[in-house]
Amino acid sequence: MNNDIYVVIEHVRExxxxxxxxxxxxxxxxxxxxxxxxxxxxxxxxxxxxAGDLAADKVLYGEDPALAEFTSDxxxxxxxxxxxxxxxxxxxxGSTTIGTDVAGVLSARLGLPLVxxxxxxxxxxxxxxxxxxxxxxxxNLADTTTLIxxxxxxxxxxxxxxxxxxxxxxxxxxxxxxxxxKEYIEPEVADVDITxxxxxxxxxxxxxxxxxxxxxxxxxxxxxxxxxxSRPVVDQGWLPTPxxxxxxxxxxxxxxxxxxxxxxxxxxVEGMAxxxxxxxxxxxxxxxxxxxxxxxxxxxxxxxxxxxxxxLEDA
Amino acid sequence: MTHIMVPVKLVPDLVxxxxxxxxxxxxxxxxxRLIINEFDDHAIEQAILLKERSGGEVTVIAPDQExxxxxxxxxxxxxxxxxxxxxxxxxxxxxxxALARAFADAAxxxxxxxxxxxxxxxxxxxxxxxxxxxEYLGMTYVGYVAGLSLEGDKAIVQKExxxxxxxxxxxxxxxxxxxxAAEEPPRYVAVSKVRQMMKEASIDEVDAGDLDTSGGLEVxxxxxxxxxxxxxxxxxxxxxxxxxxxxxxxxxxxx
Numbered sequence: 001m002n003n004d005i006y007v008v009i010e011h012v013r014e015x016x017x018x019x020x021x022x023x024x025x026x027x028x029x030x031x032x033x034x035x036x037x038x039x040x041x042x043x044x045x046x047x048x049x050x051a052g053d054l055a056a057d058k059v060l061y062g063e064d065p066a067l068a069e070f071t072s073d074x075x076x077x078x079x080x081x082x083x084x085x086x087x088x089x090x091x092x093x094g095s096t097t098i099g100t101d102v103a104g105v106l107s108a109r110l111g112l113p114l115v116x117x118x119x120x121x122x123x124x125x126x127x128x129x130x131x132x133x134x135x136x137x138x139x140n141l142a143d144t145t146t147l148i149x150x151x152x153x154x155x156x157x158x159x160x161x162x163x164x165x166x167x168x169x170x171x172x173x174x175x176x177x178x179x180x181x182k183e184y185i186e187p188e189v190a191d192v193d194i195t196x197x198x199x200x201x202x203x204x205x206x207x208x209x210x211x212x213x214x215x216x217x218x219x220x221x222x223x224x225x226x227x228x229x230s231r232p233v234v235d236q237g238w239l240p241t242p243x244x245x246x247x248x249x250x251x252x253x254x255x256x257x258x259x260x261x262x263x264x265x266x267x268x269v270e271g272m273a274x275x276x277x278x279x280x281x282x283x284x285x286x287x288x289x290x291x292x293x294x295x296x297x298x299x300x301x302x303x304x305x306x307x308x309x310x311x312l313e314d315a
Numbered sequence: 316m317t318h319i320m321v322p323v324k325l326v327p328d329l330v331x332x333x334x335x336x337x338x339x340x341x342x343x344x345x346x347x348r349l350i351i352n353e354f355d356d357h358a359i360e361q362a363i364l365l366k367e368r369s370g371g372e373v374t375v376i377a378p379d380q381e382x383x384x385x386x387x388x389x390x391x392x393x394x395x396x397x398x399x400x401x402x403x404x405x406x407x408x409x410x411x412x413a414l415a416r417a418f419a420d421a422a423x424x425x426x427x428x429x430x431x432x433x434x435x436x437x438x439x440x441x442x443x444x445x446x447x448x449x450e451y452l453g454m455t456y457v458g459y460v461a462g463l464s465l466e467g468d469k470a471i472v473q474k475e476x477x478x479x480x481x482x483x484x485x486x487x488x489x490x491x492x493x494x495x496a497a498e499e500p501p502r503y504v505a506v507s508k509v510r511q512m513m514k515e516a517s518i519d520e521v522d523a524g525d526l527d528t529s530g531g532l533e534v535x536x537x538x539x540x541x542x543x544x545x546x547x548x549x550x551x552x553x554x555x556x557x558x559x560x561x562x563x564x565x566x567x568x569x570x
Contacts, residue, residue, distance in 0.1 A: 097459040104446025114442040132329045178455040178487040187479030248475045296546030307557035
């Protein structure tokens with residue numbers, strides 16, 4: 001085993017995903033402890049140009065037509081070979097639709113431990129955030145190559161940008177494929193583009209019923225904004241998918257983000273942490289949303305909305 | 316006929332306060348309230364939807380933990396044909412490697428064409444069950460699935476990407492799919508119907524033997540997060556807070 005830290009670069013439709021840069025920043029912290037290099041692993045077809053901006057010491061580039069766009073088994077097979085042959089100290093994957101399709105399978109296939117939901121590296125320790133942001137853990141690197149999945153929040157993408165690493169082609173074997181990408185389906189066309197709104201009234205599980213959404217709509221109308229939501233509300237079919245903020249949804253940066261009955265799980269926070277002013281209303285004082293909000297209120301949502309509607313109508 | 320297996324597990328109810336055990340490396344199980352992993356609940360729904368649409372048989376399988384009988388009878392009330400409880404040392408919790416191995420042993424006997432399970436659990440720390448299960452069974456794995464249809468020996472799955480983008484993937488069966496969301500919200504079943512199932516249906520018990528936790532993770536410490544900067548909490552009753560919010564709205568220039 002060597003001391004290098006590998007980062008599996010994620011890209012979709014010729015765009016490097018932000019999580020890749022975040023992982024490079026974390027890998028830099030870890031490499032300082034192990035004394036190895038930060039190595040980007042880039043898989044694709046005619047994709048070596050994507051390496052240009054990565055803050056890595058070097059990039060290993062595996063090319064194959066089957067790697068043109070991500071599929072789970074092509075990535076699993078290609079990476080299994082690379083990790084087995086080179087035995088790096090650790091490998092970062094995104095805790096994403098791409099990374100989690102690969103990391104767990106490789107953990108089982110190669111017999112290597114996997115640490116989930118890493119937020120940051122602190123003095124060489126892997127700091128993870130689980131249970132919807134309510135629990136933190138610390139783990140050491142194992143005695144073998146350690147696989148790590150990374151969540152955003154601990155580093156800014158800019159910290160992993162700005163390199164000009166040397167790109168070295170490597171042979172990869174993607175044999176025996178059982179998954180094929182048929183097509184990308186574009187997001188539904190939104191009635192309202194929540195990424196362009198200055199004011200967002202965001203609702204979560206705490207809104208309780210579909211009928212109560214009307215209250216949020218009234219607030220949004222009075223403040224000249226729009227209603228958006230966390231995943232549970234959209235999964236219930238109460239609001240359309242383009243209104244969802246978070247990991248699989250939209251990334252928003254409004255002037256005001258009024259979070260009503262949203263606990264603040266990492267998957268949601270990922271989409272709204274950069275909002276200018278976050279105000280959170282939640283009856284649970286332990287809700288993680290209060291850790292990132294500027295102002296908070298621990299009161300009954302519906303009583304507050306009634307008074308707020310009244311006050312806004314009078315104003 | 317397509318045989319769909321749905322492995323489910325319990326996770327901490329995050330509405331409750333979580334406490335750390337004296338060991339400092341695990342959750343205190345004493346007062347911990349466990350509920351079905353919400354993504355597993357979506358996996359059950361997706362399996363029932365597939366069965367209703369194109370026939371087949373649904374087996375729901377779960378480790379023996381307090382409260383699991385209710386979960387299994389609820390699944391039966393929703394339309395699961397067979398419910399299985401794995402008997403083993405699960406009460407104090409185990410890691411996902413061990414759980415996946417136990418599910419894999421049972422799946423080898425049952426021989427499903429398709430396994431649907433939650434894409435993750437909120438307490439996952441050593442990866443998630445789905446990918447391990449796939450690898451132990453030599454099946455392929457695709458996660459973040461939010462809808463699928465079956466065409467012969469293939470599944471056509473909708474896989475979620477950020478920003479609402481969907482990748483449509485063709486997956487050869489048998490396969491394990493990590494469900495992010497079912498096509499419909501998990502259905503509600505009346506308590507009376509669950510009670511009726513407790514009389515009519517029976518839970519098959521399968522011995523999981525000694526659990527093999529190897530490959531798991533050693534946690535050196537577990538703690539509650541300390542926020543660097545917590546929100547400024549607005550004091551007063553709802554009426555007073557509403558007035559304060561209006562002032563803040565004016566201050567930040569949205570009114």
